[in-house]
Amino acid sequence: MYLKNKYLQNKCTFELMSKHGFEWLSSTTDKEHYLLEKQEKGKIFVIRVSNQQYNWRRELEKDIEKFEEYYVTKFNKGVFFQKIYFHHILVMDFEPVDEWGDLKKGTHSSPKIQQTNVHTFLDGDQSLDFSIHHDPILISAEFPNNMIDLEQMNHFFQTKIAKLHQERTNQLKQLFLQSKPVWIYPFIIVNIILFFILEMNGGSTNPKTLIQFGAKYNIAIMEGEWWRFITSMFLHIGIMHLTLNMIALYFIGALVERMYGHCRFIFIYFSAGLTGGIASFAFNPQIAAGASGAIFGLFGALLFFGLQYPKIFFKTMGWNVLFILMINIVFGLSVPQIDNGAHLGGLIGGFIASTTVMFPHLRKGSLQVIGAIALALYACGLFSFGYHYEEVQEDETLHLYVIEQQLKEDDYQTVINRSTAALLYAEDYEAELLFYRSYAYLQQELWDKALRDLEKAVSIKPNFEEAYYNLALIYEQNNQMQKAASSIEKAIDINPENEEYHDFYQKLKPE
Template sequence: MFIKNQFIQNKLVLHLMEQEEFELLTVSSNQEEYLLWKTNKRNVDIVRVSLKQYDWNREVEASVQQVEKNVLQNIQLPLFKQSLSFHHVFIVEYEPVDSWSNLMNRESAVNKIDHSFVYLCAKDRDEVLAHFFQKAHLHRSLAFSIPDNLFELEYQTETLKQKIQKIQKNEEKAILALFNRGKPRLSYLILAINIIIFLLLEYRGGSVNPETLIQFGAKYNVAMMEGEWWRIITSMFLHIGIFHLALNMLALYFIGTLVERIYGNIRFVIIYFLAGIAGGMASFALNPSIAAGASGALFGLFGALLYFGLKNPKVFFKTMGTNVIFIVILNIIFGFSVPQVDNGAHIGGLIGGFIASGIVMLPKTKAFMQQLIAVVVYVFYVFGLLAFGLTNEDVQYDETLQIHRIQQLIEEEQYEEVTEIVSSTLPYAKELEAELRFYRAFANIYLESFDIAKSDLETAVQHRPDFEEAWYNLALLYQQENEYDKALQAAEKLLDLNNEESSYQTLYEELKRAEN
């Protein structure tokens, strides 16, 4: 009797949802088949409760394989799942005509499924259901009696269906509520500010011009070491080139609005700026280059989504979890592969955003002690990065960074400071020792320390024999010291390097006349 099977089916489905914490995945339009799932740590159980009647063993097998393929194509499984078991419970009037015992211990033909079980509830219903409960590791027994009166049976069956629908609607409302806790106003505001500042950068000298970036507040370790820590905030609103801006603003549009909907407006902006600060501090500690961009804050938003996943793993993996984790891993790998990417800021912001999410917590969550611990962890994290950055001499005395600073100081005619910076940077020089010694010699010439300047230039041309400027200044110093043989040799070297430069030819002719 079909209505009797419907009653058993809905009784079982309702028990799985209410007592065993299964979630309804799908239900067929005629309510003939339900699909439910449950994740327990890294183990996933998927249960199919069907009223479909099959006459032959092969029809059951074909149905099982097709359903398993369809389910795996349409759901997101936990990324690090340990095992996946599929349970097909058929509540039918009779068993297939041919033998079906081989289905009880079958191996699934579908990849990723570790165990696949088939249960045919026909004659020995109670025994089969007990077997299913054992294989599915269900803890609460299901006991019920089937009404004898047909009208009562129909009424109770309909009541069970309505209860299932109500639970499903409540679950859907609860999930929707998680993603509608704030309208994404601040995301759009931050996006607009970034675009406006980018246009201003382009107007005032170009977004790829280092001088313009420094002037507008890019992360510049030299200035920060001198007290300009506000650059950690201002650099979050600067972008280097249109591609950099477009990529970050696209991420802010999609990820920022999502995080703002989940956490609400105030929590979102706190996470954004705390992550940006952490990312900026990590960049200061690990990256000597001039840097700018919202990447640290944006990776912090990924950290906020990961924190959401930690607190709501079922919803997370049911909706976006695998995609979020994949994007984060892909970006980190990309960052390590491309030297120009500030991977320190990315990872620093990701961690900072995760911790910041623990500080603000999800809406309607009260955990004062956890929040306090998160505040302490964040403070230690940021100041730990600061302490490491201040003592990381390989970064703070990076030769490229210091040469940029030296060029500025020479323009300002601060020659004594130039000599001090070169002297402190030379022990860490790897490729630009010749350039550093050239600049120190240049400063010492103006300071009239000619012997030191001559020594630096001699060392510079040893490291870089094609260093024309160093040879030229060295020739002039030899000429001034009346060392005409050495001066002439230096001038001849200049002409070997570049015989089209008129000043080199003039110097050579002067030295030849002086020698004669």
């Protein structure tokens, strides 16, 4: 009887693998127990196929608990909870002699086990008939005519099981070995070289240096310097920014390049970097740089892989990828300095770019065409939105920085033009914009215009000492000594330690 039971066990295991998509996980040394698994729609189905004879209920109960605990401990270490449905197929000569029917209802050894099912394939049964998640399974008990044929068929099924498992293992390895990482190394080298160039030319945290070498700078982009979307991908602000991004690029980039191949990796990387830069342009007015958008795009490529190969994804790296990604998103949303627009924009861009290129040896023409169209619409739509998003493009802080740089270069007419444009949207820094414009007017000897701006500036910001000082200078120029003295007195009240204010006040006093 043992040979027949072994034959049924092997036949059942092979049909579950070949016809119903189950994967071989493990077996005991004596091959009395096979453990199979299938993941489908967020659920995990596990089958133990056994040819062990159980004489007593307690023996069976202990084995059910042992194998369920073994699976949960060894094979189900995901970060998030997944429901597991466990099936025990028992190929036996006879049932346990004592009452055991209640075990079919399920006594679980772990809270992760949602349901336990026990199916028996007894001597004399014509077939085993049950279903797993609407998938009907029927295993017939047809045996060869003699013992020699039975033994040969038994060996045949064992060989088929091993071969099928090896083929699937090789397919899994092949998915992660499409090519060796090549491009991540020059990308890392270029980023490091440019970082040191920044440091030698004013510092990587210096806004003027960043702008000079191609950082994302909305004002310049609005004036036609669109190439900054690419150049900003290779610049980093500070050593910590560079270090974290290069570590991520080394590990995540190597994985994606192995899976997608060289050309696809480059396309995904630059598509994500570009869309990340455009998203930063659309939602972040500040000067920005870094490979973060492209790196988040690589996460998007891994998510797309998970969509195409969910079983492999969650069996290998899936939960870790989702966990790391969630941490980065939550951290980014909680820290104001982080450019979340670039991160999320790159993530989406990388995902869409992955649909466009697909994988080596996998073609889905219609989906790839849709992906290419979606990527173009996504990039163009983001840019169009950002270009017309006045709240970002007319941001006061950005204009103040530019105006300060133009004043250092004595470009007074540009200061006047830019200040005038920024004042149309000014809220928090209206007084400062008026002050800078008045200074440019003073340099052009437009006294009346400068006076109007300064008077409005101090009415908005009563503690604006520099504005009071400049007002005093204009009043003195117009021989309005009383107003000049009153203005400088207010500056002294605000900052009594400024000797320049006191000297000017003494100059205004009559002899």
